[in-house]
Every structure is written in structure tokens, then in C-alpha cells.
Amino acid sequence: MKLNLPNQRSSRGAGPSIGPLITVTEDRVFALGNSVFSYVFRVSAEGVLEHLYYGATLGAASDAPRHDRRVFQHVAINFDNQPNYNLNNICLEYPGAGRSDYRQSGLKVRNATGSGIVSLRYHSHRIVSEKPDLDDLPSSRGGDCETLIVTLVDEEFGLEIDLLYTVYRDYGVLARSARITNKGVGDVRLQDAASSVLDCPVGDYELLHLHGTWACEFNTERMRMPSGRFSINSTRGASSFAHHPFLALMEEGAGETHGAVFGTALVYSGNFKISAEKGEFGGVRVITSLSTPEFEWRLNPGETFQTPEALHVFSSGGLRRMSRFWHEFVRDKISPPAFRLKPRPTYLNSWESAYFDIDESKVLSLADCAKQVGVDMLVVDDGWFEGRTTNATSLGDWTGDKKRFPSGIPALAGLVREKGLKFGLWIEPEMISEASELYRAHPDWVLCAPGSTPSKARNQFILDLSRQEIADHVFNSVDALLSCGRIDYIKWDMNRPMSEVGSSAFPPEQQGEIAHRYMLGLYSVLRRLSDAYPDIIFENCASGGNRFDLGMLRYMPQAWISDMADPIGRLPIINGASLIYPLDVTSAYVPPSPNHQNGRATSIATRFLAGAFCAGRGLSLNADDIAADFDELSHWMTWARDTAPDFVGGEFTRIFFTDNEVCWQYSERSGARIYVVYFQILSGVNKPFARARLADVDPDSVYTLTETGERFRGDALMLSGVPLPYFPNRLDDDGLLYLEHGDFASCLLTFEKYKK
Ligand code: GLA
Numbered sequence: 001m002k003l004n005l006p007n008q009r010s011s012r013g014a015g016p017s018i019g020p021l022i023t024v025t026e027d028r029v030f031a032l033g034n035s036v037f038s039y040v041f042r043v044s045a046e047g048v049l050e051h052l053y054y055g056a057t058l059g060a061a062s063d064a065p066r067h068d069r070r071v072f073q074h075v076a077i078n079f080d081n082q083p084n085y086n087l088n089n090i091c092l093e094y095p096g097a098g099r100s101d102y103r104q105s106g107l108k109v110r111n112a113t114g115s116g117i118v119s120l121r122y123h124s125h126r127i128v129s130e131k132p133d134l135d136d137l138p139s140s141r142g143g144d145c146e147t148l149i150v151t152l153v154d155e156e157f158g159l160e161i162d163l164l165y166t167v168y169r170d171y172g173v174l175a176r177s178a179r180i181t182n183k184g185v186g187d188v189r190l191q192d193a194a195s196s197v198l199d200c201p202v203g204d205y206e207l208l209h210l211h212g213t214w215a216c217e218f219n220t221e222r223m224r225m226p227s228g229r230f231s232i233n234s235t236r237g238a239s240s241f242a243h244h245p246f247l248a249l250m251e252e253g254a255g256e257t258h259g260a261v262f263g264t265a266l267v268y269s270g271n272f273k274i275s276a277e278k279g280e281f282g283g284v285r286v287i288t289s290l291s292t293p294e295f296e297w298r299l300n301p302g303e304t305f306q307t308p309e310a311l312h313v314f315s316s317g318g319l320r321r322m323s324r325f326w327h328e329f330v331r332d333k334i335s336p337p338a339f340r341l342k343p344r345p346t347y348l349n350s351w352e353s354a355y356f357d358i359d360e361s362k363v364l365s366l367a368d369c370a371k372q373v374g375v376d377m378l379v380v381d382d383g384w385f386e387g388r389t390t391n392a393t394s395l396g397d398w399t400g401d402k403k404r405f406p407s408g409i410p411a412l413a414g415l416v417r418e419k420g421l422k423f424g425l426w427i428e429p430e431m432i433s434e435a436s437e438l439y440r441a442h443p444d445w446v447l448c449a450p451g452s453t454p455s456k457a458r459n460q461f462i463l464d465l466s467r468q469e470i471a472d473h474v475f476n477s478v479d480a481l482l483s484c485g486r487i488d489y490i491k492w493d494m495n496r497p498m499s500e501v502g503s504s505a506f507p508p509e510q511q512g513e514i515a516h517r518y519m520l521g522l523y524s525v526l527r528r529l530s531d532a533y534p535d536i537i538f539e540n541c542a543s544g545g546n547r548f549d550l551g552m553l554r555y556m557p558q559a560w561i562s563d564m565a566d567p568i569g570r571l572p573i574i575n576g577a578s579l580i581y582p583l584d585v586t587s588a589y590v591p592p593s594p595n596h597q598n599g600r601a602t603s604i605a606t607r608f609l610a611g612a613f614c615a616g617r618g619l620s621l622n623a624d625d626i627a628a629d630f631d632e633l634s635h636w637m638t639w640a641r642d643t644a645p646d647f648v649g650g651e652f653t654r655i656f657f658t659d660n661e662v663c664w665q666y667s668e669r670s671g672a673r674i675y676v677v678y679f680q681i682l683s684g685v686n687k688p689f690a691r692a693r694l695a696d697v698d699p700d701s702v703y704t705l706t707e708t709g710e711r712f713r714g715d716a717l718m719l720s721g722v723p724l725p726y727f728p729n730r731l732d733d734d735g736l737l738y739l740e741h742g743d744f745a746s747c748l749l750t751f752e753k754y755k756k
Contacts, residue, residue: 022167029042030150037174040062048090050093051093069083077100088280089280096119103279105192106120106287107161108190111184121154129145136306137267138552138554141333141337143168144169148167150162158185161180162178171333174311180305182303184301189509190299193290195266195310198285200284204252206250207224207276210577214241217546217562218572219576222250232247239549245549246263246265247276248319257319265326266549267309267311271516272289273288273292292515295516326581328582335584336557344587344616344617345537347589348375354383358380358404360412367421369627371421374634375421375619379425379491380424384404384405393459395428396463398427398477398480413484431494432445432461447461447464458495471524489538493541501514540558544561545559557584566591566598566600567606586611589611590618592622605740609679617647619637651696653667661679672752676694678746692724695718697717701753704752706752707737725738725747725749
């Protein structure tokens with residue numbers, strides 16, 4: 001069955017919604033929304049929250065049709081023994097458990113009697129014209145918004161559940177979370193606590209999610225929504241590259257530019273679960289939570305558990321519009337505001353040029369190369385601290401190696417800065433090596449379940465950040481480094497997943513809490529550091545994209561998307577990540593060729609252009625590599641420096657992505673310049689001529705393609721499209737643009753708005 005959708009206005013630029021964002025009728029219909037979506041639910045006569053509608057803006061949202069009570073169902077259970085009131089075929093807002101709804105519930109708890117039957121009924125509500133911060137967790141920032149807090153109660157358990165819904169006037173995002181408070185006399189065990197439940201009515205849906213592995217993140221997978229349950233999760237203690245905490249439920253056949261899409265993402269960096277369940281009556285329930293089978297939380301009387309925040313986006317204009325909504329929101333409401341429109345420095349990173357073979361004189365000579373080739377910052381990536389000549393040692397001992405860095409890191413940073421460069425440093429502060437002073441002093445600081453032997457990965461253990469004193473130690477050791485005032489950038493790495501999760505500091509019944517307590521500890525460290533050092537660019541990394549998520553982004557404006565530095569390998573990674581993330585939050589560098597990850601040889605242009613639309617652009621090459629291609633590298637680094645202001649706050653668009661060809665557009669935020677990159681993976685002869693039909697160009701303006709001097713009207717660029725360069729079998733000097741020879745070719749087109 002096709003979903004029947006009215007047209008949705010295109011973006012927040014479409015005009016503000018006037019009046020309240022949340023209304024409540026006398027018969028308790030809650031209508032939330034703005035000019036791009038409506039979200040409606042109501043309280044039934046039994047006190048159950050019934051979900052009524054989520055989609056394009058309704059003229060009179062509170063008139064959304066109610067559920068009917070069906071009389072013909074055989075074997076249906078009557079909830080509360082009300083005739084024909086069966087929860088199993090109703091869309092619900094936050095379902096309890098064990099009472100006539102057989103789909104997955106929002107809350108799973110057990111009390112001392114062993115009962116897990118949860119009946120959640122409306123108690124009260126209030127609306128506030130702000131967005132409350134979530135206790136100890138990252139969440140989107142407020143602004144022009146309203147928050148509805150609906151309180152539900154379960155009288156038998158003595159539980160009180162606050163459901164929080166924030167609607168912004170100018171963004172197509174609905175933010176949700178839940179607070180569970182134990183108002184009873186005995187403790188309860190929380191086994192699952194959804195951030196949000198989204199019940200979509202019967203329809204034919206497809207699912208889209210992002211999965212991957214090391215150096216291969218953000219693969220897009222799309223499938224028909226089957227009957228039964230599909231779920232993605234992480235039990236690795238990090239959101240992980242295996243499954244990204246994002247899921248889109250799509251109207252069957254929806255595409256890049258058409259069709260309904262419901263996108264869901266979690267603002268959290270640890271274990272999670274997002275499931276989609278098609279029940280027996282064809283509706284689909286999407287549940288977003290931090291819970292995994294290992295999760296359990298003891299909630300003592302009087303205590304509250306705050307779930308992470310789930311974000312929802314509805315688009316009736318396919319994936320492209322969904323991405324626009326995410327991008328605007330992530331940039332404005334998640335990522336640290338100080339960096340929103342801040343051009344990022346270009347950089348030379350030491351990792352793929354030197355690995356662990358690094359010392360003070362090498363850093364200084366790399367700094368000279370960096371200066372000559374025209375980059376802004378030198379980053380010492382690993383290998384700089386006491387004894388760190390391999391990955392088997394020294395994590396935890398965050399002082400410069402005395403033999404290889406005799407001046408010490410603050411003095412070295414000063415020397416680099418005297419050359420007119422910024423200075424950046426790699427750290428991995430959540431980790432501990434067995435061969436370290438820190439381990440010798442505190443072997444018991446390793447994250448490990450009581451009675452287990454911790455496993456190493458990349459030769460290292462994880463510090464138990466669920467313990468306050470260890471989180472404080474991590475803060476203090478990073479603070480000691482940064483307090484010299486000469487560090488402009490930090491690459492914060494995390495190179496192993498968790499295993500044997502548990503903590504000797506907690507009793508047996510709280511071992512299921514440790515993975516989440518670790519995240520709370522980590523977030524507290526990040527909050528303190530980003531408050532103390534608001535001007536430092538923190539770049540989040542976890543062996544590439546193993547913890548690339550909205551939670552980390554709240555504290556760190558930039559993230560290293562993948563260790564896959566080969567440009568062809570990186571194309572699908574950037575394309576997949578762009579479903580949610582604006583490229584303002586990513587960085588990329590020109591790596592050596594042949595590539596160290598997959599051995600592929602590519603041109604400098606292709607290596608640069610694959611990451612050209614990321615905010616942070618640079619090189620990871622040694623002095624010889626730089627000397628060999630100096631002019632070309634200098635050309636691109638100058639281009640990157642000159643265009644740095646354009647690559648924050650603009651609009652990224654996926655024009656097309658096929659097995660062999662990729663085309664992306666980036667529009668500078670004022671619309672004065674539009675950049676297009678085009679990649680042809682394998683060359684061929686006599687191929688059809690490709691065209692790029694650009695998006696959201698001013699139709700009445702004229703644009704000059706600066707590479708050739710040709711002029712195009714904006715409407716033609718969108719409707720007819722610009723012919724893309726190709727590799728000809730005869731090269732004429734005719735002023736046209738051609739693709740470079742051979743495989744892995746790429747080119748850049750720059751359109752300048754023509755001023756008469
Ligand atoms: C991880 C990162 C790399 C690099 C190394 C250093 O693998 O993803 O970019 O920083 O650590 O050890």
C-alpha cells in the first residue's frame with residue numbers, strides 16, 4: 001500500500017511556522033509540529049497514549065483520525081477488559097509490557113516480586129518554552145523551541161515516566177527522550193528503556209541502515225521491511241562501525257529525491273539498539289534505546305534514569321531532503337557552536353608519513369615542509385610520548401619521550417608555532433598499556449568484570465571510566481597537556497572495542513550498568529575539557545569511524561571518518577555518512593600512493609578531491625613525497641586554504657552514486673559558489689555522456705564555470721544539468737574540460753554566480 005502524502009515544504013528556509021509548536025485539546029489530543037512536520041497523539045479513555053500521526057504538516061493536526069475499535073477480531077485480548085480495545089493493533093506512543101500488545105515494549109522492568117507487567121497510563125503533562133538539558137548526557141541544544149513533557153505512571157511498580165518531546169520552530173527534527181523515576185518503596189531492575197518508540201501505520205516500507213567494519217564504514221544497505229523484527233545494535237561499548245545508530249524507514253520505492261522517509265538517530269556513543277518490527281497487522285514499530293541484552297540498571301527508590309536522546313526526521317522529499325534536515329540540525333544544534341562557521345586549518349599529519357618513527361627533528365623538518373607547501377598546522381599523530389615506539393606500549397603516560405623529544409612537547413609546540421604553523425597532537429586517553437607507568441601504579445584501573453582476565457586489543461586495555469577517580473585522572477592528564485596553551489588541535493583516539501565489561505568497584509547486581517556508566521564518565525571528561533578549552537579543535541577518532549556519532553559530536557566539532565584513506569575506498573564512506581552528517585564535521589587528507597590500506601595507486605587530484613568537501617583538509621605525506629609532487633600539492637593546499645570559509649555551513653548534495661561514477665555538489669552558504677566533484681572509477685571508451693543535474697541553485701542567476709569560462713543559467717543547471725567531463729580518445733586543445741587519463745579519474749567544477 002502506498003503512503004498517501006501531501007507535499008512537504010522543502011526546508012526550514014520555507015518560512016517559519018507561526019504560533020505555538022505544541023497544542024493540546026480539551027480531550028487530550030497533543031499536536032506537535034512546525035511548517036515541515038506534524039506529530040499527533042492522544043490519551044485514550046483508558047489512559048493509554050495512542051499515536052495518531054507523523055508526517056507532513058497537517059492544517060488542523062488535532063483532527064488527525066483516531067483509531068477505531070474493531071469488533072471482529074477473534075482471540076484478541078481486551079485491554080482493561082474494555083470491549084474491543086486491543087493494544088496489539090493500535091499505534092502506541094510508549095508501550096508497556098505484557099498487556100495485550102505483543103510487539104516489543106518501550107520499557108522492560110522487573111520488581112522484587114519478579115513481575116515484568118508494565119501498564120503505563122497518562123498522569124499529567126506540561127509544556128515548557130525551552131529544551132531541558134539531559135542529566136549527564138549529550139543532547140541537542142535548545143533555542144526557539146517548545147518541549148512537551150507527558151508523565152505516565154505505572155501504579156503497581158510505582159514508576160513515573162516522563163516522555164520529553166522537543167519541537168523546534170526552524171528545524172525538521174523532533175527530539176525525544178524518557179526519564180524513568182522510581183517513586184515506589186523497593187528497587188526495580190530496568191532492563192530496557194526506550195528513548196523513543198515510533199509506531200508507523202500499516203504500509204509497505206523499506207529499511208535503510210549503515211553498517212561496516214574497520215576502514216569500511218557507512219555502507220548503505222536497503223531492504224524491504226519484512227514481517228518480524230530487524231534490529232541493529234552495538235555491544236562493543238562504542239556506537240561502532242558495525243552498525244551506525246541510525247535507521248530510516250522509507251515508503252517503498254522512495255528515492256534520493258522523492259518519497260516518504262522517517263529517519264531516526266540516537267545521540268549516544270555507547271551500546272545501543274534500534275529495532276524495527278512489523279507486527280501482525282502490518283504497522284511498523286521503530287524502537288530506539290541504549291539497551292542491549294547485557295544492560296541492566298538498578299533503580300533505587302527516588303532515583304531517575306535518563307535515556308539518551310533520539311532524534312526523528314520526517315521527509316516527504318526522499319533521502320536528499322532528509323539529509324538536509326539532519327545537516328542543518330547537526331551543524332546548528334549538536335556540533336559545538338564555536339566551530340559552526342569557523343574555517344578549519346589545513347594540516348600535515350605525521351601518521352602515514354612516519355608512523356612510530358618520529359622524533360623532534362623529524363617533526364621540525366616536517367613543519368618546514370608543511371610551511372613550504374602551504375598548510376596551516378602540523379599534527380603529531382602518535383609516537384611522541386614516553387617509550388611509544390610501537391603500539392605495544394606507553395598508553396597512559398602522557399608526557400613527551402625524553403630521548404626522542406628532548407625539548408618536551410610544550411617547547412616543541414612553541415618551535416612549530418614560531419614557524420607560523422598551528423600545532424596539533426594525537427592522544428588516546430581512555431586507554432592503558434600494560435607496559436606503562438600508569439599500569440604499574442594502577443593495574444586495577446583496567447575495565448574488567450570481576451573474576452575475568454581482560455583481553456588485549458591493539459595491545460591495550462581500557463581504563464575503567466565508570467569510576468569517578470579514573471575519569472578525574474583522565475581529565476587531569478589531558479588538562480596537564482593542554483594547559484601549556486600551545487596546542488590548537490587534538491585528535492582524540494579510541495582504538496579498541498570493549499570486552500569483559502564490568503568493574504570491580506561495583507557490586508554484582510550493578511555489573512550490567514558499567515558500559516553506560518563508562519559513557520557517563522567519558523562524557524563528563526569531554527564536557528569539562530571542551531568547557532575549559534573552547535578554542536581547541538577536538539577531532540574524534542576511533543580507529544576511524546568506530547565511534548563517529550551524534551554523542552561525540554556534541555563535544556568535538558570534527559571526526560576522522562575512516563582509516564580508509566584511499567580515495568576510491570573512501571567515496572562510499574563519505575556518501576553513506578552524508579545521509580546524516582554535514583561534511584563540516586569531517587576531515588580528510590591526501591595519503592601516500594600506493595595506498596597503505598589497499599595498495600591502490602591514485603593521482604594527487606583524486607586523493608585530494610575525494611575529501612575536498614570535508615571541512616578539515618590536509619596531507620599525510622613525508623618530505624620526499626611532498627618534494628616529488630610539490631607544485632600540485634601546493635596548488636591543492638592553497639585551494640583548500642582559500643576555500644576553507646566555503647566548506648563550513650554550506651550544503652552538500654549527493655548528485656549520483658553508482659558502481660562506477662560518483663558526483664557530489666557543495667554549495668557555499670551564500671550561494672555565490674557551487675562546487676561539483678566527479679569521479680570515474682574505471683575508465684571506459686565510448687561511454688554515455690554523464691550529466692550532473694544540480695540541486696537548489698538560484699534558477700534566475702547565471703553561473704560561470706570557472707574552469708572553462710562557460711556560462712549557464714541556474715534553471716538549466718538544475719533541469720538540464722551540466723555535461724560532465726569525459727576521457728576522450730583524442731585530445732583537442734578546445735578549451736573544454738576532459739577527465740584525466742586512466743582509472744580513478746576525477747575532476748572539480750566550480751560555478752561562480754555571475755555578477756552583471
Ligand atoms: C588509529 C587512527 C589513525 C592513527 C592511529 C595512530 O588507528 O585511526 O588515524 O591516528 O590510530 O596510532
